[in-house]
Amino acid sequence: MRSTRIAVFASGQGSNFSALVAAQRQGQLGEGQIELLVSDRPEAPVAQRAEEAGIAAMLLRPKDFASREEYEAAIVAELQRREIGLIVLAGYMRLITPVLLTPYAGRIINVHPSLLPAFAGKDAIGQALDYGVKLTGVTVHFVDGGMDTGPVIAQRAITIEPGDTADTLAARIHRVEHELYPEVVRAFAEGRVELQGRQVRVRGAEK
Template sequence: MAGLRIAVFASGQGTNFQALADAAQQDRLEGASLELLVCDKPEAPVVERAKRAGVDTFLFRPKEYASREDYEREILAELQKRGIGLVVLAGYMRILTPVMVDAFAGRMINIHPALLPAFPGVGGIKQALDYGVKVTGVTVHFVDGGMDTGPIIAQRTVEVLDGDTEATLALRIHAVEQEVFPWVVQRIASGAVSLDGRHVTVTTL
């Protein structure tokens, strides 16, 4: 899958977008290219990151559309026009409809700051901390129609330390995210990731 064209969906700071942009610039993504940032908050810091990285942006305000499906159809047309082969959700805070999910089935991935299936949805770091687990981590998974329920591609563990706050734990989790996300994208771009039902096989180098 050399030459894989990627669109990143993000809503906030864009640290995972930056990790992917850096990996692409350093030629660590098997020739894959970041072609587009899709962002539902035109004033978000990730937009400036995209500009600095030379990545085109598709910016929109959901309130200007009658429905989620309406703006997703517009986004989908843009992705198809650009020949996007992989959609990467990197802190995109919108629930996707079947318009987008079905069009990119098996070609859309998300990163979550917990060890799924534990602590899905918003606030995965706080959920894990409040529950009192000793180990949490990061999950990269394919996107399906559920809330963080898609087949798991990769997971990395992060130890919860005595005295951890949500902020201190988040720092370590985000550092792991920025390592594992480019690695997964690189493996997908190299054709090393295969999906069979709920089971994902990742061939190692």
């Protein structure tokens, strides 16, 4: 089976990027191979993490381009040159336009710190705490043109404990993200994720 070349998009600290790199080194991404980091913030810590991991980085400032579409067109050209088969968003803080969505439809995934469709958008952890729900969690989903509206691939629930703060809850959520996201990336790379409309089926790993 040919490996699936992966580009990780990130804008910040890069903890999920590092978790994916660690999973790859431990053989946990199966046929997945991280080839490229794409970041819209060249100064973000994730860029240093990529350098330390020996992974190529495409660091662009959107303001250097005439439009969002022109910015994404430059990215698409590099993705196609590298034969990228899967885009993994890991704290990438930009909505994606059809310039990127169209050629990579069904091949862009994201992780979100809530049980979607609850608490989409920014500060999902704060939203959950403010609302007073007893359960939140992590969702890995396909990306479409909306804000965290794509079909759900996998979810894992997390209990909100009495006295939880944004920091304590975030720490538990991040641990789950770092487990669940590599599992989904591996399933995708091995061709085990099937999308039909809004329904997603993940077949079990081969024995």
